[in-house]
Amino acid sequence: MLKVLKRRLGLGVAALLSSLALLAWADGAAAENTKLRFAYLLADSDLPIFVAQKNGAFQAAGLDVELTEVQGGPAVVAAIASGSADVGYAAPVPPINARLNGVMVKMVLALGHEVDPDKKFLWLVASKASGAKDLAGLKGKKIAFNANGSLCELAWRDHMAKAGLSMDDVQVVILPFPQQEAALEQGAIDATCTVNPFFASMSKNTAIGAQIVASGVLADESKPTLNDVIFAGDDYIAANASSIKAFGKVIFETRNALLANRAELEAAAVEFLQLTPEAAKDFNLPIVKPELTVTEADVQILLDAMKRAGMQTQDIAAKDFVANMAP
Secondary structure, X not given: OHHHHHHHHHHHHHHHHHHHHHHHHHHHHHHOOEEEEEEEOOOHHHHHHHHHHHHOHHHHOOEEEEEEEOOOHHHHHHHHHHOOOOEEEEOOHHHHHXXXXXXXXXXXXXXXXEEOOOEOOEEEEEOHHHOOOOHHHHOOOEEEEOOOOOHHHHHHHHHHXXXXXXXXXXXXXXXXXHHHHHHHHHOOOOEXXXXXXXXXXXXXXXXXXXXXXXXXXXXXXXXXXXXXXXXXXXXXXXXXXXXXXXXXXXXXXXXXXXXXXXXXXXXXXXXXHOOOHHHHOOOOOOOOOOOOOOOHHHHHHHHHHHHHOOOOOOOOOHHHHEOOOOO
């Protein structure tokens, strides 16, 4: 009897030790997930990131992703420069401006492009009350974009130049994307540069009577034009290349899954971008190229456009802005 008791106790201790070892392994596995702090402004290209965060895809890939929303691309740059974020999403002009001004960041993934004639994902929109039917009709009017040194500033400058206008011909109002619809409706501005999900909402707003006066980042998009990127600091890239590549792989796979299921894409747009079901029916991700590769050629197009627009005067190699980490 004593031998049986000792054997049972031994088995119990063994089971207990086995359970403790399993818990320790699980805690260790969880602890191994790499923290990645991601700063972003709300836009259509973020959608696969939100979906992947909800369904646990980042965790499964060994990443503990922390999402922080800010008001614009320059604010994303500031978050990375201050060390409060590791990686960020914005249009490409803010990270270009950052590096031109000594903030050492590079673009690592491309999330969106545009190309003529009809794959455009940025719009210059006037209200019906403004009376403007085209760019020329905006002379002397109040136009808005979300931040100085933004992709939208470049869009206004490039399109107005083609129409024979300059920024001196309009009154500029700096207004974050989420505030622009109300400002158009109230008449505080006459026109704005917008992207989805905000365009989808304001285009359905009958009180605005939205009139598209131009579309696309550049007036000439005969070649695909980069409009959405993920970027990080040089030091972070050098030390965390595998984490960035894992992050990109999850985004790529999640994006492909959404593209393969229209119902899921629309449902996600309603859940995460706050679109109405009606607006979600017209929603599309800004994808021209299926891969997430960011190239020097992509950046050169924008550097040339920024120089034409007077937004930068330096001659600097496009390679200095790119550290491609696409899966």
